[in-house]
Amino acid sequence: MRRYFLLVASFSLLLGLLITAWQESRHPKPIALTPTLTGQVEYCLTCHADLAEISSSHPVNTFGCVLCHGGELLALDANLAHSTMRGGKNPSDFSVVLASCGGTNCHSGTAENSRNHIQRVTTSIQATYAGAIANIRYTFGVQPDLKAVLGEFAIRVPESTSGITELAAFNPTQETNPFVQAFGHNCLTCHLSALPLTGSEYIRYTGCSACHTPTQSPDRTDTEKLQSNQIHKLTTAIIYTQCDTCHNRGNYNLRTMTFEPRQDLPIDRLHDYYQPIAQFTSCEWMLDCVDCHTRTEAMGDGNLYSVKKDIQYLQCKTCHGTLTDLPQTRTLTDPNDLAFRLVLLNPVIDLNLGDTLLITEKDEPLWNIRVLPDGTYELFGKADGQRYVFRPVKGSACLQDPDRQDSGSCHECHSVER
Amino acid sequence: MRPSFFHHLHPPTIPAKQARFRYTLAAGGLAVFLMLVLLVTGILEMFYYIPTPAEAGNSIQTLTFLVPYGGLVRNLHYWSAQFLIIVSIVHLLRVILTGAYAPPRQLNYLLGMGLLVLAILLDFTGYVLRWDEGIRWALVTGTNLVKSIPLIGNALYTMLVGGTQPGPATLIRFYGWHIFGMTLAAGILVAWHSFRVRRDGGIAVPPPPLREDQTRITRFELLRREILAMLLASTALLLLSVFAPAPLAAPITASAPASEMARAPWFFLWVQQMLKLGNPFLWGVVVPLAVLVLFSLIPYIFPKPVKPELGRWFPKSNRIAQALALLILLSIITLTLLALLPAS
Numbered sequence: 001m002r003r004y005f006l007l008v009a010s011f012s013l014l015l016g017l018l019i020t021a022w023q024e025s026r027h028p029k030p031i032a033l034t035p036t037l038t039g040q041v042e043y044c045l046t047c048h049a050d051l052a053e054i055s056s057s058h059p060v061n062t063f064g065c066v067l068c069h070g071g072e073l074l075a076l077d078a079n080l081a082h083s084t085m086r087g088g089k090n091p092s093d094f095s096v097v098l099a100s101c102g103g104t105n106c107h108s109g110t111a112e113n114s115r116n117h118i119q120r121v122t123t124s125i126q127a128t129y130a131g132a133i134a135n136i137r138y139t140f141g142v143q144p145d146l147k148a149v150l151g152e153f154a155i156r157v158p159e160s161t162s163g164i165t166e167l168a169a170f171n172p173t174q175e176t177n178p179f180v181q182a183f184g185h186n187c188l189t190c191h192l193s194a195l196p197l198t199g200s201e202y203i204r205y206t207g208c209s210a211c212h213t214p215t216q217s218p219d220r221t222d223t224e225k226l227q228s229n230q231i232h233k234l235t236t237a238i239i240y241t242q243c244d245t246c247h248n249r250g251n252y253n254l255r256t257m258t259f260e261p262r263q264d265l266p267i268d269r270l271h272d273y274y275q276p277i278a279q280f281t282s283c284e285w286m287l288d289c290v291d292c293h294t295r296t297e298a299m300g301d302g303n304l305y306s307v308k309k310d311i312q313y314l315q316c317k318t319c320h321g322t323l324t325d326l327p328q329t330r331t332l333t334d335p336n337d338l339a340f341r342l343v344l345l346n347p348v349i350d351l352n353l354g355d356t357l358l359i360t361e362k363d364e365p366l367w368n369i370r371v372l373p374d375g376t377y378e379l380f381g382k383a384d385g386q387r388y389v390f391r392p393v394k395g396s397a398c399l400q401d402p403d404r405q406d407s408g409s410c411h412e413c414h415s416v417e418r
Numbered sequence: 419m420r421p422s423f424f425h426h427l428h429p430p431t432i433p434a435k436q437a438r439f440r441y442t443l444a445a446g447g448l449a450v451f452l453m454l455v456l457l458v459t460g461i462l463e464m465f466y467y468i469p470t471p472a473e474a475g476n477s478i479q480t481l482t483f484l485v486p487y488g489g490l491v492r493n494l495h496y497w498s499a500q501f502l503i504i505v506s507i508v509h510l511l512r513v514i515l516t517g518a519y520a521p522p523r524q525l526n527y528l529l530g531m532g533l534l535v536l537a538i539l540l541d542f543t544g545y546v547l548r549w550d551e552g553i554r555w556a557l558v559t560g561t562n563l564v565k566s567i568p569l570i571g572n573a574l575y576t577m578l579v580g581g582t583q584p585g586p587a588t589l590i591r592f593y594g595w596h597i598f599g600m601t602l603a604a605g606i607l608v609a610w611h612s613f614r615v616r617r618d619g620g621i622a623v624p625p626p627p628l629r630e631d632q633t634r635i636t637r638f639e640l641l642r643r644e645i646l647a648m649l650l651a652s653t654a655l656l657l658l659s660v661f662a663p664a665p666l667a668a669p670i671t672a673s674a675p676a677s678e679m680a681r682a683p684w685f686f687l688w689v690q691q692m693l694k695l696g697n698p699f700l701w702g703v704v705v706p707l708a709v710l711v712l713f714s715l716i717p718y719i720f721p722k723p724v725k726p727e728l729g730r731w732f733p734k735s736n737r738i739a740q741a742l743a744l745l746i747l748l749s750i751i752t753l754t755l756l757a758l759l760p761a762s
Binding site: 010015016017019020024030043072080 | 476479480482483484486487490642645646649650652653656657659660663666667668669
C-alpha cells in the first residue's frame with residue numbers, strides 16, 4: 001500500500017514536471033530590439049511584431065517603442081509591460097506629451113520656435129479653448145470683455161506678445177452662473193485634451209494624435225478599425241475627416257446650453273458638409289483643410305489668444321493675390337529651408353532648389369503650392385496628393401475689394417451651387 | 419539493507435504513533451525541505467540579480483522573462499518562502515498543542531522561535547529585494563517603524579537603511595542580510611535545532627512504561643515517508659509556480675507617485691491593520707514584540723505539560739498555553755482578513 005503511495009507521488013511529480021515543461025514551451029520566443037537612440041534592448045516586439053511602423057520619421061529600429069510609449073522594456077507579461085506606459089495607448093496626450101514627444105532633439109525645448117511644437121500647441125486655442133470660454137462667460141455677464149482669462153488648463157507664457165500672458169484653469173464647478181456651468185459640463189468635448197463624444201464619427205485620440213493619428217477615413221467604411229481604436233500611425237497628411245471629428249459636427253444650443261451633435265453622418269462632401277455655412281467655393285470643399293491652413297494657425301505661434309480670428313489669418317488673397325498684387329512668393333535657395341523639412345514628412349510634391357513657392361503674409365511657406373512658368377500655380381493636396389492648377393486674380397475680371405477678404409465677400413461670385 | 423547516509427541522519431527507530439502524519443503534520447520536515455529548495459533556487463537567482471536600485475527590477479525581469487526556466491526558479495523561491503512561514507507556524511502550533519516543548523525541550527523551542535523569526539525576516543528582506551512599486555509602501559512604512567522606537571530608533575534606522583531614506587545603501591544592506599547574514603544564522607539554527615531534537619530524545623513521547631502503543635517504525639520507513647512528503651510538496655510547488663507566478667511590479671522610480679493600494683506582505687498584514695489604530699511604536703513595534711515574547715515564554719511561565727500526556731494532541735496539563743496560542747492566532751487571522759477587506 002505504502003509503496004503504491006510513493007509510486008503515485010512520483011507520477012504526480014513527473015506530471016508536474018511535464019506540465020512545467022509544456023508551459024515553458026508555450027512562452028513566446030522573445031524578440032529583442034535595440035533601438036539606436038536608446039541603446040537599451042527592449043522586447044515589446046515579442047507581442048507587437050505585427051504593428052505597422054508609426055511613421056517614416058519614427059522608424060522603430062531607431063526609436064523602438066519605449067522611448068515614446070514608456071512601459072517595461074524587458075517584461076513579457078502584458079500587465080507588467082504596460083503598467084508604466086505613458087498616457088495608455090496615447091503617449092501624446094497633453095498630460096504626458098513632454099515626456100513622450102518632448103526633448104530638444106524632438107518636439108520641445110529647441111531654440112527654433114517653429115520646432116517647439118509642444119510649447120506652441122499647448123498655447124493654441126484648440127488646446128486652451130480660451131476663446132469659447134471667454135465668449136460664453138462674457139455673454140452671460142461673468143466677465144467684462146472678450147479677453148481670455150481662463151483656459152482648459154492653467155498656463156503661463158510670459159513672452160506672449162498678444163497681451164495675454166497667462167490663463168487660469170476653467171473650473172465649471174467654481175462658476176456661479178448656471179449657464180456657464182452648463183457650458184462647462186456639456187460643451188467642452190472638442191479641445192485637444194477632451195475625450196471625444198461617443199459614436200464612430202467622433203473617434204479620435206487626444207493631444208497631438210487628435211489630429212496626427214488618422215482615426216477617420218473619408219469613405220467611412222472602416223468602422224471596425226475605427227472602433228478598435230488601435231491605429232498606429234502619425235502623419236502630417238491630415239485628411240479633412242480628421243478635422244471633422246470636432247469641426248462641423250454639430251452646434252451649440254445657447255438656450256439649453258448643450259452641444260447638439262449632427263444626427264447625420266456626412267458622406268457626400270459637397271452636399272452634406274459645412275454646416276452652418278450655406279455657401280462655399282470649390283477649394284473649400286475639394287481641398288483638405290490643411291492644404292490652406294498652416295501649422296501656425298492650427299497649432300499656434302506660441303502666444304495666447306482669445307479668439308480664432310487672432311491666429312487664423314489665411315485669406316483668399318493669400319493664394320490668389322489681389323487685382324494689383326500677385327500672392328507673395330519665395331524662391332528656394334537654402335537647402336535648410338523649412339519647406340524641405342515639411343515636404344520630407346509628406347512628400348506629395350517634388351521640391352527642388354530654385355523652385356518658387358507661395359508664402360503667407362507671415363512668411364510661412366505654402367510648401368505644397370509652386371509657381372509655374374506660365375504664371376499659374378500648382379497645388380498638391382497634402383492628404384491625397386492630387387494636383388490642382390489655379391490662376392491669380394491679377395489680370396482677371398474679378399470684382400474683388402482687397403479689403404474685404406472674408407469668405408462671404410468672395411462667395412458672392414464664387415460659391416458652388418449645391 | 420545497509421543504512422545509507424540519509425538513513426544515518428535519522429534515529430534507527432521512532433515510535434509509530436508519534437511518527438504519523440496526523441501527529442506531526444509533516445511540518446518540521448517540510449520546513450527543512452523548503453529551506454533546501456530556497457537555498458538552491460536562491461543561489462541560482464544570485465547569478466542574475468543585481469542589487470542596485472537602478473538594476474534590481476530589470477535584473478528580476480530578465481530572470482523572470484528572458485532566462486529559460488528563470489521564471490520557474492523565481493516562482494519556486496517565492497512559493498517555498500511563503501510555505502516556509504506557513505509550515506513554521508503550523509510546526510509551532512503543533513508543538514504547543516501537543517505540549518511538546520516540555521522539559522528538556524525548552525531551549526529547542528526557543529531555537530525554533532528564532533528560526534520562525536528568521537524565516538519572517540528572510541521573507542521580508544527577499545520581498546524588498548524586488549525593489550519595485552509593489553514593495554515601496556512596505557519598505558518605507560517598515561523602516562519608519564524602526565524610527566518610532568524611543569532613544570535608539572534613529573540610530574537603528576540609520577544602521578538598517580544606511581541613510582535618511584531608502585536608497586542604494588538600503589538595498590545592498592537588505593541583500594547582504596538576506597543572502598548572507600540571515601541565511602547563515604538560519605543554517606546554524608537549523609543544524610542546532612535538528613541536533614537538539616536528537617539530543618532531547620527525538621520526538622516528545624511519554625516514558626516507555628506509560629506508552630499505550632509500543633510499536634516503532636524503522637529509519638527506512640521514516641525516510642520513505644519523508645520522500646513521499648517531498649514528492650507531494652514538490653508537485654504542489656511546481657504547479658503553483660507554473661500557474662500562479664510570483665508578483666512583480668514596475669521598478670521604483672523617483673518620479674512615480676506611491677501606489678494608493680499599498681499593502682504590506684501578507685504575513686505583516688495584521689501589523690498593518692493594527693497601525694490604523696494610531697501610535698506606530700505601540701501597534702507596530704511593542705505589540706508584535708509582545709506577541710513574540712509571549713510565545714517565547716510559553717515553556718517558562720505557564721503550567722508545564724506532564725510527561726504521561728506527551729505524544730498526543732491537546733494534553734490537559736497545558737490548556738492555558740494552548741488557549742493563548744489559539745487566541746493570538748485567531749486575532750492575527752482576523753486582523754489579516756480585516757486588512758484584506760477593501761477600504762470603505
